[in-house]
Amino acid sequence: xxxxxxxxxxxxxxxxxxxxxxxxxxxxxxxxxxxxxxxxxxxxxxxxxxxxxxxxxxxxxxxxxxxxxxxxxxxxxxxxxxxxxxxxxxxxxxxxxxxxxxxxxxxxxxxxxxxxxxxxxxxxxxxxxxxxxxxxxxxxxxxxxxxxxxxxxxxxxxxxxxxxxxxxxxxxxxxxxxxxxxxxxxxxxxxxxxxxxxxxxxxxxxxxxxxxxxxxxxxxxxxxxxxxxxxxxxxxxxxxxxxxxxxxxxxxxxxxxxxxxxxxxxxxxxxxxxxxxxxxxxxxxxxxxxxxxxxxxxxxxxxxxxxxxxxxxxxxxxxxxxxxxxxxxxxxxxxxxxxxxxxxxxxxxxxxxxxxxxxxxxxxxxxxxxxxxxxxxxxxxxxxxxxxxxxxxxxxxxxxxxxxxxxxxxxxxxxxxxxxxxxxxxxxxxxxxxxxxxxxxxxxxxxxxxxxxxxxxxxxxxxxxxxxxxxxxxxxxxxxxxxxxxx
Amino acid sequence: xxxxxxxxxxxxxxxxxxxxxxxxxxxxxxxxxxxxxxxxxxxxxxxxxxxxxxxxxxxxxxxxxxxxxxxxxxxxxxxxxxxxxxxxxxxxxxxxxxxxxxxxxxxxxxxxxxxxxxxxxxxxxxxxxxxxxxxxxxxxxxxxxxxxxxxxxxxxxxxxxxxxxxxxxxxxxxxxxxxxxxxxxxxxxxxxxxxxxxxxxxxxxxxxxxxxxxxxxxxxxxxxxxxxxxxxxxxxxxxxxxxxxxxxxxxxxxxxxx
Numbered sequence: 001x002x003x004x005x006x007x008x009x010x011x012x013x014x015x016x017x018x019x020x021x022x023x024x025x026x027x028x029x030x031x032x033x034x035x036x037x038x039x040x041x042x043x044x045x046x047x048x049x050x051x052x053x054x055x056x057x058x059x060x061x062x063x064x065x066x067x068x069x070x071x072x073x074x075x076x077x078x079x080x081x082x083x084x085x086x087x088x089x090x091x092x093x094x095x096x097x098x099x100x101x102x103x104x105x106x107x108x109x110x111x112x113x114x115x116x117x118x119x120x121x122x123x124x125x126x127x128x129x130x131x132x133x134x135x136x137x138x139x140x141x142x143x144x145x146x147x148x149x150x151x152x153x154x155x156x157x158x159x160x161x162x163x164x165x166x167x168x169x170x171x172x173x174x175x176x177x178x179x180x181x182x183x184x185x186x187x188x189x190x191x192x193x194x195x196x197x198x199x200x201x202x203x204x205x206x207x208x209x210x211x212x213x214x215x216x217x218x219x220x221x222x223x224x225x226x227x228x229x230x231x232x233x234x235x236x237x238x239x240x241x242x243x244x245x246x247x248x249x250x251x252x253x254x255x256x257x258x259x260x261x262x263x264x265x266x267x268x269x270x271x272x273x274x275x276x277x278x279x280x281x282x283x284x285x286x287x288x289x290x291x292x293x294x295x296x297x298x299x300x301x302x303x304x305x306x307x308x309x310x311x312x313x314x315x316x317x318x319x320x321x322x323x324x325x326x327x328x329x330x331x332x333x334x335x336x337x338x339x340x341x342x343x344x345x346x347x348x349x350x351x352x353x354x355x356x357x358x359x360x361x362x363x364x365x366x367x368x369x370x371x372x373x374x375x376x377x378x379x380x381x382x383x384x385x386x387x388x389x390x391x392x393x394x395x396x397x398x399x400x401x402x403x404x405x406x407x408x409x410x411x412x413x414x415x416x417x418x419x420x421x422x423x424x425x426x427x428x429x430x431x432x433x434x435x436x437x438x439x440x441x442x443x444x445x446x447x448x449x450x451x452x453x454x455x456x457x458x459x460x461x462x463x464x465x466x467x468x469x470x471x472x473x474x475x476x477x478x479x480x481x482x483x484x485x486x487x
Numbered sequence: 488x489x490x491x492x493x494x495x496x497x498x499x500x501x502x503x504x505x506x507x508x509x510x511x512x513x514x515x516x517x518x519x520x521x522x523x524x525x526x527x528x529x530x531x532x533x534x535x536x537x538x539x540x541x542x543x544x545x546x547x548x549x550x551x552x553x554x555x556x557x558x559x560x561x562x563x564x565x566x567x568x569x570x571x572x573x574x575x576x577x578x579x580x581x582x583x584x585x586x587x588x589x590x591x592x593x594x595x596x597x598x599x600x601x602x603x604x605x606x607x608x609x610x611x612x613x614x615x616x617x618x619x620x621x622x623x624x625x626x627x628x629x630x631x632x633x634x635x636x637x638x639x640x641x642x643x644x645x646x647x648x649x650x651x652x653x654x655x656x657x658x659x660x661x662x663x664x665x666x667x668x669x670x671x672x673x674x675x676x677x678x679x680x681x682x683x684x685x686x687x688x689x690x691x692x693x694x695x696x697x698x699x700x701x702x703x704x705x706x707x708x709x710x711x712x713x714x715x716x717x718x719x720x721x722x723x724x725x726x727x728x729x730x731x732x733x734x735x736x737x738x739x740x741x742x743x744x745x
Contacts (some may be wrong), residue, residue, distance in 0.1 A: 440576075
């Protein structure tokens with residue numbers, strides 16, 4: 001059951017037909033495809049059956065579930081939120097094609113205003129809001145050409161569900177190899193109930209010629225609140241992967257617990273960029289998304305390299321520590337992050353770098369911006385094991401405060417068990433300078449523009465790690481997110 | 488062009504300006520001298536709209552009530568300050584900053600914005616005035632600049648933004664003689680019929696390079712004396728003693744003011 005995928009020029013008839021299908025065809029059928037609220041082994045069996053999964057995967061899910069029920073939700077993070085009732089969540093609903101809107105006039109005006117500010121093209125606005133048939137057709141046809149091109153060089157890029165059907169041996173080999181189902185409360189839950197996500201495999205010696213973006217994955221929509229992503233880069237390969245989008249994402253599911261696993265073999269490189277803009281909640285912090293994500297890369301091979309770059313401006317609560325396990329000798333791990341908390345947003349984020357191989361190197365650059373009543377915490381672990389001879393880490397955490405009601409906190413953890421290890425940590429906290437603002441304004445730059453200029457300057461080291469287009473969008477996003485936080 | 492009448496300014500109950508009166512006509516360059524703490528920099532701050540002061544009196548600029556405008560609107564009206572201590576803005580390119588500033592001004596004045604290529608051409612031409620090379624433009628605003636480089640960067644901004652009224656707040660302080668000459672040449676090149684300047688300085692030597700139409704001596708928040716450029720020379724010899732009425736006016740020779 002998928003959205004209509006007409007591929008050629010559309011006559012009015014087709015358009016009508018497509019709309020009709022939305023109106024009648026799906027809805028009644030859909031209702032039977034929603035699991036009852038709550039979580040037990042039967043629900044997991046149902047999910048696995050609906051997705052036509054092999055026995056081993058069901059077994060893995062069940063093991064994860066049996067482990068999860070022995071765990072309690074962690075409370076050590078520097079965020080606070082009301083209790084989550086895990087038995088009140090619907091863990092399976094068949095992918096639901098969103099009701100197509102006739103035109104942009106039907107889209108929430110607040111959302112449209114945001115789109116305009118971000119400079120998103122009309123066609124793109126329509127696609128994001130689910131408007132009109134031709135746009136859907138457009139993106140499908142783009143995605144199809146894109147897929148053909150990738151297939152020609154052996155790159156597999158598909159939904160996780162498709163991968164389970166078409167490449168079970170790869171999924172079985174790598175699923176849970178970086179983040180075992182016992183890893184933590186949210187990863188266990190995800191392992192038990194994940195519904196979909198992305199799968200990406202780069203064969204030996206292939207340099208993926210384009211940025212892989214969830215944007216182009218046909219059924220990117222509605223991957224649900226328990227997303228699962230797996231990326232494997234074989235020897236001597238390279239891939240750059242983009243996740244998310246700068247457009248505001250609203251979701252009725254308040255809690256999101258995704259898992260992302262990356263595996264880089266000998267001399268392979270994975271660059272993973274995220275722009276996250278989930279709904280942050282209103283000025284009082286109500287209704288925002290809880291984003292509890294486990295992301296980790298395994299730099300398994302010699303000379304392998306994994307880079308995480310993230311720009312986080314959304315969510316009511318963000319709780320994530322993208323990390324790299326540096327197992328291969330000479331492997332490199334990088335983490336570049338911009339996290340903005342405004343309104344009542346809270347973020348507890350940072351990175352984990354685990355050095356196992358010899359001469360492994362890691363870099364952490366974290367830029368935290370707090371405005372309004374935002375609370376921003378950096379929490380990082382640098383763990384240099386016995387075997388990691390000559391390992392090096394450089395960490396830099398900078399915090400920028402805007403206004404007097406926000407906060408920034410830093411909790412760096414360092415464990416060094418090899419005497420040849422070198423760890424450097426630099427941290428700074430600054431208030432956005434009155435003097436800097438006055439200087440800009442004296443030159444004629446209006447206050448809000450000045451704030452966004454200063455903040456973007458503060459984040460430049462991270463932005464320059466993003467692919468060009470993404471970087472431009474990220475800058476705009478930051479400016480829009482900061483609106484109204486001065487004065 | 489600019490008329491300041493009975494200007495008072497205080498900060499947390501401490502009165503710093505105590506009734507300043509001053510008038511500048513288009514094309515004129517006035518110098519303000521005076522001992523530390525006499526209120527010279529406060530005057531500059533009040534003119535550009537720095538927050539934190541309680542201000543009374545009036546400042547009329549080309550017929551507009553300057554005190555009613557925000558700092559950015561004053562800039563759009565044509566007011567410029569070469570800061571005494573230009574602040575660093577890490578990560579913001581100097582070129583980008585100046586282009587944004589110029590385009591903001593142009594936008595507020597209803598003029599078309601300059602594209603990066605046109606701006607580059609303009610900047611390159613103006614950089615010659617202050618003998619700056621291209622490498623300054625790709626660095627972050629004032630970051631890691633030496634004292635002299637910062638001051639030259641201020642004059643470069645003045646050359647690019649082309650204000651109608653510019654205040655130079657101790658632009659000479661911390662400059663060696665060569666840098667002073669470069670800065671003064673830049674300033675002199677920008678003197679014009681339609682532009683007025685107020686040069687705040689401790690040192691008579693700057694006025695050898697930038698020859699003012701009038702010199703004012705500020706003591707204890709007031710203009711204690713005004714005169715031609717000979718007044719500066721007289722001050723150099725006799726100090727500020729006897730000029731003011733009260734506390735800040737005690738014997739302080741100009742040359743050792745810093």
